[in-house]
Amino acid sequence: EIVLTQSPGTLSLSPGERVTLSCRASQSLHSGYLAWYQQKPGQAPRLLIYGASKRATGIPDRFSGSGSGTDFTLAISRLEPEDFAVYYCQQYDTPPWTFGQGTKVDMK
Amino acid sequence: QVQLVQSASEVKKPGSSVKISCTTSGDTFRSFSLNWLRQAPGQGPEWMGDIVPIFHLANYAQRFQGRVSITADESTSTVYMELSSLTSEDTAVYFCARDYTVKAPYFQFWGQGTLVTVSS
Numbered sequence: 001e002i003v004l005t006q007s008p009g010t011l012s013l014s015p016g017e018r019v020t021l022s023c024r025a026s027q028s029l030h031s032g033y034l035a036w037y038q039q040k041p042g043q044a045p046r047l048l049i050y051g052a053s054k055r056a057t058g059i060p061d062r063f064s065g066s067g068s069g070t071d072f073t074l075a076i077s078r079l080e081p082e083d084f085a086v087y088y089c090q091q092y093d094t095p096p097w098t099f100g101q102g103t104k105v106d107m108k
Numbered sequence: 109q110v111q112l113v114q115s116a117s118e119v120k121k122p123g124s125s126v127k128i129s130c131t132t133s134g135d136t137f138r139s140f141s142l143n144w145l146r147q148a149p150g151q152g153p154e155w156m157g158d159i160v161p162i163f164h165l166a167n168y169a170q171r172f173q174g175r176v177s178i179t180a181d182e183s184t185s186t187v188y189m190e191l192s193s194l195t196s197e198d199t200a201v202y203f204c205a206r207d208y209t210v211k212a213p214y215f216q217f218w219g220q221g222t223l224v225t226v227s228s
Contacts, residue, residue: 044203044219044220047216056208088153095167097213099155
C-alpha cells in the first residue's frame with residue numbers, strides 16, 4: 001500500500017503567518033490523486049483540497065495545494081484563529097486509500 | 109444537505125463483534141459509494157472499505173479482509189459495517205463517509221462518528 005509521510009509533525013505559529021505542510025508518497029500518484037483535510041478535536045475531517053490543487057466547495061482561497069508525483073504541499077497564506085487544527089493528506093491513486101499521520105498546527 | 113447519521117457508541121469485549129449503522133437519504137444511497145473509515149486516538153484516519161449500495165458490491169482493505177463485512181439495506185437507506193474478533197487495537201472512532209462524486213474516493217460528507225471501545 002502507498003505510505004504517506006507528513007512533515008513536520010507539529011508547527012507552532014501565530015495568526016497571520018504563512019504555513020506550508022508537506023506530504024510525501026512512497027510511490028508516484030500518477031494523476032495527482034491527493035486530498036487534504038483539516039480536523040478539529042471531536043469532529044470528522046473536513047475536505048479542503050482534492051486533485052492536489054482543487055479547493056472543495058466553500059473552502060477559503062487562503063488554502064492552496066500543489067505538487068505532483070510523490071511530493072505535495074498544502075499552503076495557508078495567512079493563518080486565521082480557526083485554522084489551528086490537525087491536517088491530513090490522503091491518496092486515492094491506488095487502493096487501499098491511505099492517509100498520512102498528520103501535521104498539527106498549534107498556536108505559539 | 110447530505111446527511112449521514114450513525115448509530116450510538118458501543119463498548120465490546122475482546123473477541124466479540126460490533127455492527128455499526130449509517131443512515132442516509134435515498135438519493136445518496138442510490139447514487140454514491142459509501143465508505144467506512146476508523147480513527148484510533150492520536151492517529152490518522154484509516155480506510156476500511158466501501159460499498160456501492162444499490163449493487164451490494166463491497167470492497168475491503170486487505171488488512172481487514174475476513175474480519176469486516178459491509179452491507180446495505182435499501183428499504184431504510186442504511187449501510188452497516190460489522191467487525192469481528194475485536195481486540196483492544198480496534199478501539200477507535202468509526203466513520204461512514206460518502207464519495208465526493210462518482211468514482212471519486214475522497215470525502216466531503218461524513219457521519220458524526222461512532223466510538224467503539226474494546227475492553228475486558
